[in-house]
Amino acid sequence: MTYSHFMNESQTLKAERKIKEKTARRDAILKAAKDAFFKNGFMETTVEDIADSCGLAKGTIYLYFKSKEEIYVSLMTKGLELLKKEMLKAASAEYDGDKILYQLLAIYYKFYLKNRKYFRIIFLSSHPDVRRRVSGELLKSSVETANDCLGILNDAIKRGIKSGSFKQTDPWQAANILWAMVNGLIMKYETDPIYREEIVGIKLEKILIESLNLFLDGLRIK
C-alpha cells in the first residue's frame, strides 16, 4: 500500500513487457508458419509442423491463434503490410500521377518476384472457403490493409486528374480497375506454372507494362 504508486508503475512496466513477450511469441509462430506454408502450401502444412519448428507444443499455438486458417490469414495481412510499405515508398515521390503509376507497377512487380509465395497466401486467403473459418475482426484488418494499397493508387490517380493529365473520372473506381487488372494478370500467371508459357506466350513483365499503358491510354485526355 505504502509504495502503491511505485507498484502501479512497475506493474505497468510488467504488463507492457508481458504484452511485448506475447507479441514476440506470436511473431515467432508466424515466422515458423511462413516458412512452413511457403514450403508446403496450406493443405500440406500441419499445425504440428509449425509448432515443432518454433519449439512449442501444438496446444500452445492455439493459445495464440484460433485456427490454422487464422494463422494463414494473419500471414496474409503481414504480406499486405509489406506490400503497402513498398508502395508508400514509391508513391511518396513528387512525380505526376502518370509516372507514379509506372513506379508503383515496378515496385509491385518487384515485390511479386521476391514474394511469390506471399501472393499465393493472399490469393488463397481471399477465398470465401478459407474466410468463413476466420473471425470477422481478423478479416477486417486484412481488408483494411488491402484497402490502404488501393488508397495509394487512388491518390496517384487523383493527382493525375488534378494536374490535368488524366480526364475527369472517379479515381476510386479507376484504382479498383487497375488493381483488379494487375492482380488478375498475376493470378493468371501464378495459376499454373507448368502450362503458363504455352497459354499466354507473353512475359509477365511485358504484359503488365502493356496493361498499364492501355489503362493510362484510356485515362488520359485525348
Place this chain on the structure above:
Amino acid sequence: MTYSHFMNESQTLKAERKIKEKTARRDAILKAAKDAFFKNGFMETTVEDIADSCGLAKGTIYLYFKSKEEIYVSLMTKGLELLKKEMLKAASAEYDGDKILYQLLAIYYKFYLKNRKYFRIIFLSSHPDVRRRVSGELLKSSVETANDCLGILNDAIKRGIKSGSFKQTDPWQAANILWAMVNGLIMKYETDPIYREEIVGIKLEKILIESLNLFLDGLRIK
C-alpha cells in the same frame, strides 16, 4: 468362333453401353458433388457427403475420381465449359468487335449472377495448393477450356482490328488483359461479401461496364 463377326459387333455395342454407364455415373457423382460444394464449400464437404447424396459408398467414388481435389477440378472444368458455351453464343453474332465485347461482358456478368458458386470453384481450383494434388491430364483439360474462352475474346478483338475500329495491337495480349481485369474485379467482389459495399461503394455491374469502356478507350484509334 463361327459367329465371331456378330460377337465383335455386339461386344462393341456392349462396350459402348458400358462407357455410357460409366459416364452417367461419373456425372451423377459430379452432380451430387456440385450440390455439396455449392452448399458447404470445399473444406467442409466430405467425400462421404457426396457418396451418400448419390446413393453410393465412399469407396465407389474413388473408382471414378482419384481424390476430392480431382472431383473439384472436374467441376471447375464443367463450369468453364458452361461459360464457354454462353460466350460462344454471344460471339456468334455478326457485330463488330466493339459490340461483341459488350455482349460478351453482359453474358459473363449474367453467368456470374446465376453461377456465383461456380466462380468460387474456379477461383479455388486455380490455386497451386489445390492444383498440386491433381493429375496433369485433368489440369490440362481445364486449362484448355479456359483458353478457349480467351480465344473467343481474341477473335472479337481481331475482328475489331480488321474492321479498323481498334488500333493495331497484339489481340492475344489484349484478350488476356481484358480477361484478367474482369476476373480480377469479380474476384474482388467475391472475396468478402460482408465488407464489399463499404470497400468499393460501387455496384459491380457499373464498374464492369466502366472497365470495359476504359479498355476500349485504350484500344480504339484516336
Place this chain on the structure above:
DNA sequence: ATAGAAAAATGACTTATAGTCATTTTATGA
C-alpha cells in the same frame, strides 16, 4: 438356365491431423 469369370461396389479399416483440455511447469508477488 447355369456355372464360373470379370467388373463393380462396398464399408470396415488405417492413417493423419485439427482442435481440446486436464495436468504440469513456470513466473509473479506478498
Place this chain on the structure above:
DNA sequence: TCATAAAATGACTATAAGTCATTTTTCTAT
C-alpha cells in the same frame, strides 16, 4: 518461501481422406 496466476504441454477425441479384402452384380460361354 509459499500461494496464486499465467503459460505451456501433449495425450486424447473427433473427424475425414483414402485403401483394400470381401461381397454383390453383371456378363459370357455352354
